[in-house]
Amino acid sequence: MVDDVIDKMLSGQVPALSRLISKIERGDGDVGHIMEKIRPHTGQAHTIGITGPPGSGKSTLTDKLTSHLREQGKTVGILAVDPSSPFSGGALLGDRLRMRQHYLDPAVFIRSMATRGALGGLSAVSKRVLKLLDAAQKDVVILETVGVGQTEFGVMDAADSVVVVLVPEAGDAIQTLKAGLLEVADVFVVNKSDRTGAKRMATDLEMSVMMGPQDDQWTVPVMQTQAHRNIGVAELWDKLVDHRKVLEDSGRLEDSRRNHRREEFFEVIQETVNQQFRTLVSQDADLGGLIARVENGELDSYHAAQEVLSDSVLLQGWFTSLQGE
Ligand SMILES: Nc1nc2c(ncn2[C@@H]2O[C@H](COP(=O)(O)OP(=O)(O)OP(=O)(O)O)[C@@H](O)[C@H]2O)c(=O)[nH]1
Ligand SMILES: [Mg+2]
Structure with missing residues (x-):
C-alpha cells in the first residue's frame, strides 16, 4: 500500500509527497520502511539551511532565491520549520501570501512545520522530510528555520550549506552569539542592507571570520542583501554553488554523508529500543x-x-517478547 504511494511520489506526484510527509510527521509505523525505500533516490539535491533571528528576512530571501532558481529551470523543495511556535501562526500565513506564485508552481513544493514535542524530535522529523524532498527529485532543497541559539542549530546538521541571515539592528545581540554563529555558518548574509549599520556589521563579521578558526578550502563570505528588492540574491546563489563545489571536491560532502548515515543508525537504534522498552x-x-x-x-x-539493565532475567524476557512480535 505505502509502496504505491512511494512510487507515485518518486514519479513526481505531489499529493503522494504530501501524504508521506504527513506520515513522517505523525511518526507512523512504516516510516522506517519509507526511508529505506527512498534511500537509493537521495543524495542529488543541494540542501541549503537558512537560519537567523525572527524577522531577519529568511522567508523573503527563500522566496527570491526560489524565483532565481526557477529562472534557471531548477526544481525547489522548501521546508519551513518554526521551533518556537506551537502553531502555524501569523508568520507562516504571511509566507503563504508572499510565496503565492510559488504555491501555484508545480516545480516548487512548500511545507511548513511547527513544533511538536522535543526539539530533538523536530530535528529528526525535519531530516527525514528533507530526504523525502531530495528523493522527490528537487534540485535544491531549502530548510528555513528561526534560530539564534545553539539548540536550534541541530536542525541545520542536515544542510550541505548553511546561510546565517542577520540584520544591522541585531549588532549587539550578535556579539554574544558570535562563536556559535561562526561554527554553523557557511555563508553570512547581512540582510536589510538598505538600513544604517549594515556595512559596519558586515566588516565586523568579516573580522570575526578572519580571527576565527581558518579553513584553507573555504573562507566564510559575508554578503549584503536587500531581499525585498531582490538585491544580492543572485550573488548569494553563486556563493552557494561555489560552496557546494568545494564540499564535493574536498571530499567533505561524502564525509558528512557518512557521518549522517552513521548518526542515523544510532538514532534509529535509540528510538526503537526506547519504544520497545516503553511497551514492555x-x-x-x-x-x-x-x-x-x-x-x-x-x-x-x-x-x-x-538495575533494569543488569537484570538478566528481565532482559531475557524483553528478548522473548521481541521474538514474539
Ligand atoms: N527594509 C528591508 N526589509 C526587508 C528586507 N528583507 C525583508 N524585509 C522585510 O522584513 C520583514 C520580515 O521578513 P521575513 O522574510 O518574513 O523574515 P523571516 O526571517 O522569515 O521572519 P520569521 O520567519 O518570522 O522569523 C518583511 O516585512 C519583509 O518585507 C530588506 O532587505 N530590507
Ligand atoms: Mg519566515
Missing part, C-alpha cells in the same frame, strides 16, 4: 512498579536504570 513497561507489572517508585522519588532514575 506498559505490559509488565513489576516494571510498572519500579517506574512508580522512580516517579515518587523513592528510587533514583539512574539507579533504577542500572
Whole structure:
C-alpha cells in the first residue's frame, strides 16, 4: 500500500509527497520502511539551511532565491520549520501570501512545520522530510528555520550549506552569539542592507571570520542583501554553488554523508529500543512498579536504570517478547 504511494511520489506526484510527509510527521509505523525505500533516490539535491533571528528576512530571501532558481529551470523543495511556535501562526500565513506564485508552481513544493514535542524530535522529523524532498527529485532543497541559539542549530546538521541571515539592528545581540554563529555558518548574509549599520556589521563579521578558526578550502563570505528588492540574491546563489563545489571536491560532502548515515543508525537504534522498552513497561507489572517508585522519588532514575539493565532475567524476557512480535 505505502509502496504505491512511494512510487507515485518518486514519479513526481505531489499529493503522494504530501501524504508521506504527513506520515513522517505523525511518526507512523512504516516510516522506517519509507526511508529505506527512498534511500537509493537521495543524495542529488543541494540542501541549503537558512537560519537567523525572527524577522531577519529568511522567508523573503527563500522566496527570491526560489524565483532565481526557477529562472534557471531548477526544481525547489522548501521546508519551513518554526521551533518556537506551537502553531502555524501569523508568520507562516504571511509566507503563504508572499510565496503565492510559488504555491501555484508545480516545480516548487512548500511545507511548513511547527513544533511538536522535543526539539530533538523536530530535528529528526525535519531530516527525514528533507530526504523525502531530495528523493522527490528537487534540485535544491531549502530548510528555513528561526534560530539564534545553539539548540536550534541541530536542525541545520542536515544542510550541505548553511546561510546565517542577520540584520544591522541585531549588532549587539550578535556579539554574544558570535562563536556559535561562526561554527554553523557557511555563508553570512547581512540582510536589510538598505538600513544604517549594515556595512559596519558586515566588516565586523568579516573580522570575526578572519580571527576565527581558518579553513584553507573555504573562507566564510559575508554578503549584503536587500531581499525585498531582490538585491544580492543572485550573488548569494553563486556563493552557494561555489560552496557546494568545494564540499564535493574536498571530499567533505561524502564525509558528512557518512557521518549522517552513521548518526542515523544510532538514532534509529535509540528510538526503537526506547519504544520497545516503553511497551514492555506498559505490559509488565513489576516494571510498572519500579517506574512508580522512580516517579515518587523513592528510587533514583539512574539507579533504577542500572538495575533494569543488569537484570538478566528481565532482559531475557524483553528478548522473548521481541521474538514474539
Ligand atoms: N527594509 C528591508 N526589509 C526587508 C528586507 N528583507 C525583508 N524585509 C522585510 O522584513 C520583514 C520580515 O521578513 P521575513 O522574510 O518574513 O523574515 P523571516 O526571517 O522569515 O521572519 P520569521 O520567519 O518570522 O522569523 C518583511 O516585512 C519583509 O518585507 C530588506 O532587505 N530590507
Ligand atoms: Mg519566515
